[in-house]
Amino acid sequence: MRKSPPERSGTVARFEVNFTRYLDANGKVVSTPLPRWANDPEVLLPLYRTMVQTRTFDTTALNLQRTGRLGTYASSLGQEAIGTAIASSMWTEDVLVPSYREFSAQLWRGVTMTELFLLWGGDERGSDYQGPREDFPVSIPVGSHACHATGVAYAFKMRRQKRVAVCCLGDGATSKGDFYESLNAAGAWHLPVIFVVSNNQWAISVPVEKQTAAQTLAQKAIAAGVTNEQVDGNDVIALRTVAERAIDEARFGEGPRLIEALTYRLSDHTTADDASRYRDESEVELQRANDPINRLKTYLIKSRMWSDQDDQKLNQECKQKVEEAVKQYLATPKQPSQAMFDYLYEELPVSLQHQLDAALISEDHG
Amino acid sequence: MRKSPPERSGTVARFEVNFTRYLDANGKVVSTPLPRWANDPEVLLPLYRTMVQTRTFDTTALNLQRTGRLGTYASSLGQEAIGTAIASSMWTEDVLVPSYREFSAQLWRGVTMTELFLLWGGDERGSDYQGPREDFPVSIPVGSHACHATGVAYAFKMRRQKRVAVCCLGDGATSKGDFYESLNAAGAWHLPVIFVVSNNQWAISVPVEKQTAAQTLAQKAIAAGVTNEQVDGNDVIALRTVAERAIDEARFGEGPRLIEALTYRLSDHTTADDASRYRDESEVELQRANDPINRLKTYLIKSRMWSDQDDQKLNQECKQKVEEAVKQYLATPKQPSQAMFDYLYEELPVSLQHQLDAALISEDHG
Amino acid sequence: MAEITLVEAVNQALAREMSDNKNVLVLGEDVGIDGGVFRATAGLLDKFGDERVLDTPLSETLIGGVSIGMAAQGLIPVAEIQFMGFACSTIDQILNHAARIRNRTRGRLTCPMVLRAPFGGGIRAPEHHSESTEALFAHIPGLRVVIPSSPERAYGLLLASIRNPDPVVFLEPKRIYRLVKQEVPDNGEALPLDVCFIIRPGNDVTIVTWGAMTHDSLVAADKLAEQGISAEVIDVATLKPLDIETISVSVEKTGRCVIVHEAPLSGGWGAEISARLAEHNLFNLLAPIKRVTGYDTVMPLFRLEDQYMPSTDRIVGAVNEVLKFE
Amino acid sequence: MAEITLVEAVNQALAREMSDNKNVLVLGEDVGIDGGVFRATAGLLDKFGDERVLDTPLSETLIGGVSIGMAAQGLIPVAEIQFMGFACSTIDQILNHAARIRNRTRGRLTCPMVLRAPFGGGIRAPEHHSESTEALFAHIPGLRVVIPSSPERAYGLLLASIRNPDPVVFLEPKRIYRLVKQEVPDNGEALPLDVCFIIRPGNDVTIVTWGAMTHDSLVAADKLAEQGISAEVIDVATLKPLDIETISVSVEKTGRCVIVHEAPLSGGWGAEISARLAEHNLFNLLAPIKRVTGYDTVMPLFRLEDQYMPSTDRIVGAVNEVLKFE
Numbered sequence A, B: 001m002r003k004s005p006p007e008r009s010g011t012v013a014r015f016e017v018n019f020t021r022y023l024d025a026n027g028k029v030v031s032t033p034l035p036r037w038a039n040d041p042e043v044l045l046p047l048y049r050t051m052v053q054t055r056t057f058d059t060t061a062l063n064l065q066r067t068g069r070l071g072t073y074a075s076s077l078g079q080e081a082i083g084t085a086i087a088s089s090m091w092t093e094d095v096l097v098p099s100y101r102e103f104s105a106q107l108w109r110g111v112t113m114t115e116l117f118l119l120w121g122g123d124e125r126g127s128d129y130q131g132p133r134e135d136f137p138v139s140i141p142v143g144s145h146a147c148h149a150t151g152v153a154y155a156f157k158m159r160r161q162k163r164v165a166v167c168c169l170g171d172g173a174t175s176k177g178d179f180y181e182s183l184n185a186a187g188a189w190h191l192p193v194i195f196v197v198s199n200n201q202w203a204i205s206v207p208v209e210k211q212t213a214a215q216t217l218a219q220k221a222i223a224a225g226v227t228n229e230q231v232d233g234n235d236v237i238a239l240r241t242v243a244e245r246a247i248d249e250a251r252f253g254e255g256p257r258l259i260e261a262l263t264y265r266l267s268d269h270t271t272a273d274d275a276s277r278y279r280d281e282s283e284v285e286l287q288r289a290n291d292p293i294n295r296l297k298t299y300l301i302k303s304r305m306w307s308d309q310d311d312q313k314l315n316q317e318c319k320q321k322v323e324e325a326v327k328q329y330l331a332t333p334k335q336p337s338q339a340m341f342d343y344l345y346e347e348l349p350v351s352l353q354h355q356l357d358a359a360l361i362s363e364d365h366g
Numbered sequence C, D: 001m002a003e004i005t006l007v008e009a010v011n012q013a014l015a016r017e018m019s020d021n022k023n024v025l026v027l028g029e030d031v032g033i034d035g036g037v038f039r040a041t042a043g044l045l046d047k048f049g050d051e052r053v054l055d056t057p058l059s060e061t062l063i064g065g066v067s068i069g070m071a072a073q074g075l076i077p078v079a080e081i082q083f084m085g086f087a088c089s090t091i092d093q094i095l096n097h098a099a100r101i102r103n104r105t106r107g108r109l110t111c112p113m114v115l116r117a118p119f120g121g122g123i124r125a126p127e128h129h130s131e132s133t134e135a136l137f138a139h140i141p142g143l144r145v146v147i148p149s150s151p152e153r154a155y156g157l158l159l160a161s162i163r164n165p166d167p168v169v170f171l172e173p174k175r176i177y178r179l180v181k182q183e184v185p186d187n188g189e190a191l192p193l194d195v196c197f198i199i200r201p202g203n204d205v206t207i208v209t210w211g212a213m214t215h216d217s218l219v220a221a222d223k224l225a226e227q228g229i230s231a232e233v234i235d236v237a238t239l240k241p242l243d244i245e246t247i248s249v250s251v252e253k254t255g256r257c258v259i260v261h262e263a264p265l266s267g268g269w270g271a272e273i274s275a276r277l278a279e280h281n282l283f284n285l286l287a288p289i290k291r292v293t294g295y296d297t298v299m300p301l302f303r304l305e306d307q308y309m310p311s312t313d314r315i316v317g318a319v320n321e322v323l324k325f326e
């Protein structure tokens, strides 16, 4: 039965947005109690390792790009905590629907660095993840993959599976209609899907305050009747606390969630971009102090879970792993022309056979 | 300069949605003080007349449709107060960007009943309004006209004109991405545009609680950082109070607003629909008690501004006006085939001349 | 056996596949309790429940996009867009994702979805309810575009489309939703995709068409027969990928071709067919290829729609013209 | 006078029209302080301020739709879509509104807007950054689709498009944004829309093309000249409405036609040109019409893009083939 309007004038709904932070920029604890695992190196060190591995990957990718061995590349410098925390809160059988900047999440989930290089090197095989087979490939059209995550979550719910879809987006993506439509449907259908907005405060040259008049991005979810919260995106402990709870609740039927993670894009938008055209280096300088890796490292060292020596060793290991991946990547021969046709349909329609023939002839002559 | 995250965990934003109602379903005053004009027949009677005229139009349109003299038609039965209040709060030089169900707003603004009949009778000339030349034609694709209203408001702002764009939408339309993108841009650009959502609780067969998990539609605006409120959409006094304030504030630089007007679709969705397939007649029956015309009439009679006799006379007049419009409509000859080409471009490209010739030959032979 | 209409055949195919395969679900605006504004999904909610017969919010982009996520997970979503005019909002998802996800992931993820929409004019509907934009979809690599034109083919081709492991845009000619009835046994037998159907054999001219115009083309062929002209009528059925072979062989035989569609002339799918013939059949064409189509104008509101739509007279006229050439 | 590139010519045309007509504004993602990701709007913010050089939220549907509202109010929005792959989200607004609003209101409201987007492959960009979907737009009645292929034509045609009282989709071939330089006097002189340009006269074969492929076609024509073959090269420039007359006259002269475009073969705009010729030039065609185009495949990521793109070799090959016919 439809509702009739309230009896008389008055307030009919109230909302608030809450923020979580445990560590400040110097690794000092600012909220208590900490989650229990915040003293457990078995939980924290893997997070730290992935963050460092991601940054090492990033540095190498930028080098490869500069030397013409990779295409346009979108660095995740300064944002490594978000994906790490999110992915580490997921179960293997959950599904990640990533943006193009969540390398740390992908690495945690078992996507290989070789695969990432292949993709950014212009090779489709980079999205044929040997690890997380059901994870989505990177979506280049901003925001459009929010619909996919919603569909994945619908499948989980319909099959009574206790699985969660996790979708990563940027602040710019929150202006897209498809993001909103997805959030709204996820709310209406009460789906196990988490939308994680990495608010790095820039969408190429557009700062978030030009993107929207909303004072937080978390509040975007209010429009869809979806639970939401804000978290320090450079504080991996806060992130993981929030992500674990959200994913757990979604898994056990409490519906979708929007998490806004406040971070900062320390690099250019991509290697095709020159951020000095539109933002002051001084702003970037200030933000470097918020670095998520340093923050966790300081905390780890203060808590005697880690030492500078461990750190040197880890960096060494990470570099070695990246170098191996680079080698594998560079040794991967190009696909033949045939590959343009091989995965177009399950079976190539007969009518396309002569186009394939022509392509093969061109290849021979090229 | 970009923001750094808050110092520590806590609430970072709060919102509320307020509702306004002056008259209950029986025309009894339930909130005070009433606006001053609520005792002024010079303000109230024109509102009442338009509502009655709209309903008369509606009845006639349904008859025309049933007898094959009109195409599919979307009745506004029970929703006449909203458009009336909105349009009466606008200035002539404001621009209305209507949905297909806001006849009362269009009539108030000077669109003729003949024009409305022509449009629903399948004739483009019905959108060539002789009155409000800058008003938008009806948008059939739900929600897409929200972008147009935003663009119109941008033009006003850029030209420093004190004008307001008013966009009418349904509850279903609030699920569309283009609606959200428009609201967000209107907020970011602080534009003089009002979005009026006629929440009639149904989008064809989909009730609003299946449309969204949001408990109000007003809160959709929170996602865009846009001011919003809810109002009884069958209480013309509340509506006009809210609309006047919103439009006035938008006009003088206070930015956009979303108004959710709670009403009910008493009729089938359109003449092509059979609502008995998906909703109980008993629900409709209950909602008839909320009728906006009766409510105002009761109030007017109680306040001695109106009598049953006046009412009979008014009904008579309204019928007569509709009948004249019907006559004019039915006497309007069909456009010639040429008309398909006349307004395609400012000037017909030479390359289309032979298609026009062919069409004219077909016409002669047909 | 009772005869059923085209839209009933669609309904029958949906019910059949939903019974046979629990991964199939339908979604869209008003597909549930309302049974679809054209009744294509009538009765499905009662049979299969509201998880598999899903009323969506009013969000076409979502309908396209959410189907992709479902399909990647192994469900087989059959999404309805209420009218083709509103399918524009799905193009981003269809072109940029549905048609590409297999290719993008080298076959790791696939997209076995169907996007259904009623299309075409002639029902005196409001603006945007009469579109024929099949060419927009047919240009998209990785997609299939299928259009049935009889109850039989609606049933058989929809079964095939649902079973097809790749995305299919399935366009239903609403003008003939209830025009013709046929016996359509509910035997679960699909018809082949990717091939044209010769629905009336003939020798003097080949009429190539699809959707509701198939009906008008058959009527035209009857009229032509009275004049002693034998027209072969081909229902293209699968527009993409295009079975030019069948058409080409027919034109080789007749030497003459008239292509009929409701969509505007320029860039309509008739252009592709004509261009293929211009390449493959140039030297056995006895006459220029004529296209009988909508004009390159906005589809007028319904008072003028008869003036816009290709009529049997225009078809007959075009055939007579191409027959003038020796 | 200094020589400028195609993208600089775009910039020059924008600056010129914005200076001359205060109703002109540009909007899009990153068009402001960033000057556009390809620098097409560089410097405009400083000259014209942020009301007329408007950074939008990341919302392509909005960019299309808000322009319509502006245009109906007498502004002349020149909207940029960052890459054509993202223009899909504007199709609903462009097809259902921009191209129709004049017709819908019998001329009461009009839509003098321009939607600019860089298009085409060959720059080793990520997925979706290399699309050529011009045929989707060219099929839409009420629209103009214009594609420049040199700095001169970029300047002249963009001026014409901005001054045109109807909506124009203006697609810029980004592969040749900086390939060729020309002197382009900033004299405010527009070039005509709705006509093709014969950019190289010849007698043996007509090569019809647009965008970046114009460049490759000219290179192919040079190679052919070395073989003693005289190719006439036509830059279609305005795809819609199509000036088939100029093409038809050329093919009447040469008897042979090769059409070149990057977009996939099937349903590409080449199909329309070929179909028109198959109707109007059937009896003076000495050889089948060949189309040298992208394949009906998803544009591959950049490691394979050279294999996808029509090459000068493929163009030369096709010309040699059509020349085999006597």
Ligand SMILES: Cc1ncc(C[n+]2csc(CCOP(=O)(O)OP(=O)(O)O)c2C)c(N)n1
Residues within 6 Å of the ligand: A101, A140, A141, A142, A143, A169, A170, A171, A172, A173, A174, A200, A202, A203, A204, A265, A269, D029, D058, D060, D082, D086
């Ligand atoms: C639909 C769409 N429009 C435009 C682009 C071009 N583009 C790529 S990234 C980007 C900015 C994205 O910003 P945000 O969502 O904040 O993510 P970030 O890059 O900051 O991680 C734009 C405009 C795109 N990829 N997709």
Ligand SMILES: Cc1ncc(C[n+]2csc(CCOP(=O)(O)OP(=O)(O)O)c2C)c(N)n1
Residues within 6 Å of the ligand: B101, B140, B141, B142, B143, B169, B170, B171, B172, B173, B174, B200, B202, B203, B204, B265, B269, C029, C058, C060, C082, C086
């Ligand atoms: C984009 C779009 N999708 C679908 C439709 C078909 N349709 C027409 S009205 C309607 C429901 C609209 O509901 P609502 O916005 O609540 O407005 P109401 O009809 O109740 O006034 C639908 C789905 C449409 N016109 N436009």
Ligand SMILES: [Mg+2]
Residues within 6 Å of the ligand: A170, A171, A172, A198, A199, A200, A201, A202, A203, A204, A265
């Ligand atoms: Mg960002």
Ligand SMILES: [Mg+2]
Residues within 6 Å of the ligand: B170, B171, B172, B198, B199, B200, B201, B202, B203, B204, B265
């Ligand atoms: Mg409604």
